[in-house]
Amino acid sequence: MTSRMVTDWQLSALQWCSTPEPAENLARLRALLALLPRHPHHLVVLPECALIFGGPEGWQQGFSEPLGQGPWQRELSALACEFQLYLLLGSFPTLSTDPARFSASSLLFAPDGSLLADYQKLHLFDVEVADSTGSYRESDSTMAGEKVTLADCQGLKLGLTICYDVRFPSLMQQLAAQGMQVLAVPSAFTRVTGAAHWHSLLRARAIETQCFVVAPNQTGVHANGRETFGHSLIIDPYGRVLADAGVEPGWISSRIDLNELTAVRQAMPLWQHNRFNCELTP
Numbered sequence: 001m002t003s004r005m006v007t008d009w010q011l012s013a014l015q016w017c018s019t020p021e022p023a024e025n026l027a028r029l030r031a032l033l034a035l036l037p038r039h040p041h042h043l044v045v046l047p048e049c050a051l052i053f054g055g056p057e058g059w060q061q062g063f064s065e066p067l068g069q070g071p072w073q074r075e076l077s078a079l080a081c082e083f084q085l086y087l088l089l090g091s092f093p094t095l096s097t098d099p100a101r102f103s104a105s106s107l108l109f110a111p112d113g114s115l116l117a118d119y120q121k122l123h124l125f126d127v128e129v130a131d132s133t134g135s136y137r138e139s140d141s142t143m144a145g146e147k148v149t150l151a152d153c154q155g156l157k158l159g160l161t162i163c164y165d166v167r168f169p170s171l172m173q174q175l176a177a178q179g180m181q182v183l184a185v186p187s188a189f190t191r192v193t194g195a196a197h198w199h200s201l202l203r204a205r206a207i208e209t210q211c212f213v214v215a216p217n218q219t220g221v222h223a224n225g226r227e228t229f230g231h232s233l234i235i236d237p238y239g240r241v242l243a244d245a246g247v248e249p250g251w252i253s254s255r256i257d258l259n260e261l262t263a264v265r266q267a268m269p270l271w272q273h274n275r276f277n278c279e280l281t282p
């Protein structure tokens, strides 16, 4: 029912340089949450691998939990309750059907602490980059997901993707076809590819789908020498950058009005004009 839909939301993205030790990252997370503006309808998004990043090869595997169970997921659920917000844990290793590899799961906790949605990263970063790491082979440790996932936070339709997924616009087009309003892209984008592509990719996805985009990124030099780009972003459905976190650890936050989606889409009805749609939004 349109009249009862919540349209006034606060969107936040947190950014820091995650370490291989979950307890350290949890402490940082708690400290940042305490600084955020308060809002009754607040969605907070954390970077990819926010709780465990930059360990030796295979480090994350040892922390894998069954989906919806385990001590680290309980900690996140408790924080969502304590701060009364929707908390999207960019990604966390969960058990997969392959005992040697985990799923990179994005986990959405509701203010009542329940696990509202989960998404397993579809596109894995097996890529050569001209940086000190050089060769990234995510599929050695991670099993790719199979499902496109749109979550519902009290009527706000949230598209779940992770990092490298941002390079595959067909995924966002599918999410848009399902009614997406806000696209989440929790990331650990490298410094080199970030400098070349990060802002352009995210603004393009916002402009094409006419959605808000919230994209928290890791920042700095991590324990294993990996360098990430920072510049967490919040973007509006016309492609304007509402907030850019720069490279320091911290947070960005924007109050958004979902009615803006209607205005942008009415003025420029891309969905109706598109000659390549296979299905129409209900």
Ligand SMILES: O=C(O)CNC(=O)[C@H](CS)NC(=O)CCC(=O)C(=O)O
Residues within 6 Å of the ligand: 048, 049, 053, 054, 060, 124, 125, 136, 137, 138, 163, 164, 167, 188, 189, 190, 193, 194
């Ligand atoms: O492996 C881990 O520990 C956590 N996962 C990541 O850091 C992932 C896979 S290596 N990073 C990316 O997808 C970066 C994508 C990117 O930088 C680009 O698309 O340019």
